[in-house]
Amino acid sequence: MSNDVTIGAPPANAAPPPVKADATVRAQYEAMPYPPRDPADEARRLVVGTPSHVLEINHYLYAGRRDYRQPFRALIAGGGTGDACIMLAQQLQDLRCPAEIIYLDISEASRAIAEARAQARALRNVRFMTGSLLDLPSLGLGPFDYIDCTGVLHHLPDPQAGLDALAAALAPEGGIGMMLYGEYGRSGVYPMQDMLRTLAPVGTPPAERLALAKRLIRFLPPTNLFRRNTFLNDHLSGNDAALYDLLLHSQDRAYTVPQIADMTRRAGLRLVAFMEPMRYEPTTYMSDPQIGRELAALPFLERATFAERLANNLRIHVFYATKAGYDTVARPEDTSAIPVLREMDAQALAQGLRPGTPLVANLDGFPWRAQLPPLASAIVAQVDGRKSIAEIYTSMAMRGGLPVWDEFHQQFEQLYVVLNGINHLLLRFRS
Secondary structure, three states: OOEEEOOOOOOOOOOOOOOOHHHHHHHHHHHHOOOOOOOOHOOOOOOOOOOOOOHHHHHHHHHOOOOOOOOEEEEEEOOOOHHHHHHHHHHHHHHOOOOOEEEEEEOOOHHHHHHHHHHOOOOOOOOEEEEEEEHHHOOOOOOOEEEEEEEEEEHHHHHHHHHHHHHHHHHEEEEEEHHHHHHHHHHOOOHHHHHHHHOEOEOOOOOOOOHHHHHHHHHOOOHHHHHHHHOHHHHOOOOOOOHHHHHOOOOOOOEHHHHOOOOHHOOOOEEEEEEOHHHOOOOOOOOOOHHHHHHHHOOOOHHHHHHHHHHOOOOEEEEEEEEOOOOOOOOOOOOOEEEOOOOOOOHHHHHHHHOOEEEEEEEEEEEEEEOOOHHHHHHHHHOOOOOHHHHHHHHHOOOOOOOOHHHHHHHHHHHHHHHOOOOOEEEOOOO
16 A cells, blocks of 8 residues: 655755754644544545545646546655645545555654555555655656645745655646635734744744643633634634644745746646635625626726635635646536536435525625526436436436526526635546
8 A cells, every 4th residue: 555655865966055044844743644534434424625636637737628538647745644645545445546645744743644645545545754845846757747835835945845746746737626724814913923932932842832821821811813713713612723723833834826826827727726616706795786797897807806804714725736738627518527426315315406595604704505406416417427407408408398408508607606616516527
């Protein structure tokens, strides 16, 4: 299942790393692997998230046309305790894909947990390595069809160098799924980090730093930005690793949409989608028709920038970027596309979509409501991961009472915008 590999010293011509910062970050994750995971839990559930779900990779990076019967190479850069690695490895193994997944992380303790989780699932497609993604240029591991880098670059001394190294390891048509902290949604975090560095400088025993952080939180005035930020909850879980990662990390920064766009561009990548897409549309948060028309004409990244500034609650940015120079996102205009639900039961969802009743969700404090087309429930009931859009129409038409094709397809696209916007509905094509 795995090879026991530990990366040694960097090549002689490499720039000297910031040893103190790297050593401090490594020590944190050796002492407190994050997020906490128990390998015994693999017997009862698979942790599923975003990025790196196989349906998302196919939809956003391969236009829905990735043939998972062909060899697939993936790198999990900064794999932590294994969530993305285990999810992707299990999904690819279930598809009988001849895949090779490289897990890479600086923490031996985190790797041990991830490796135990893989063993509990009898996964045979993962190779575990200990080291930094900054060592990639000297390792010759690529090229990769896909790279996951979740919650890592914002802890590096030079995030751009990290992304450049990842981009260089991609195949020409490969893509990346990434998570970085969001600046606006983390309001109050960085003043808290500064205060805690004053109270308990880096180098103070972790237990003492944690105790002081808990006391400071308890006595914050009601005017404090961190106390007023109801979108942050890591410190409320009672888990010391989560609290330490949020407020006591030795190296941590956050990003805005324009900064992410600039960093990906400089790495030779093209940003293709944020997750969930509707969080990055200004009309999600306001309904003024005149402003909506003005914003609709803006390019994708300008709309996303406006939405981020409008909402102010995006704690993280999850996004996909690609090396390919063409549109890699699957589109519903091609009616041979097969709609697939991501981790949802079609019949249960269909029963919950009542005509005339909006779809409602709480987006980190924002009450989101979306109107659905009249055929929403009937269409969803037909989504089985095998029938194309055109075949769904044929199946429904056989039952009678269906409007003409143009009306049906318009309603399907309306439904797709809503359900894809919350990352429930994706598209693939037959191999």
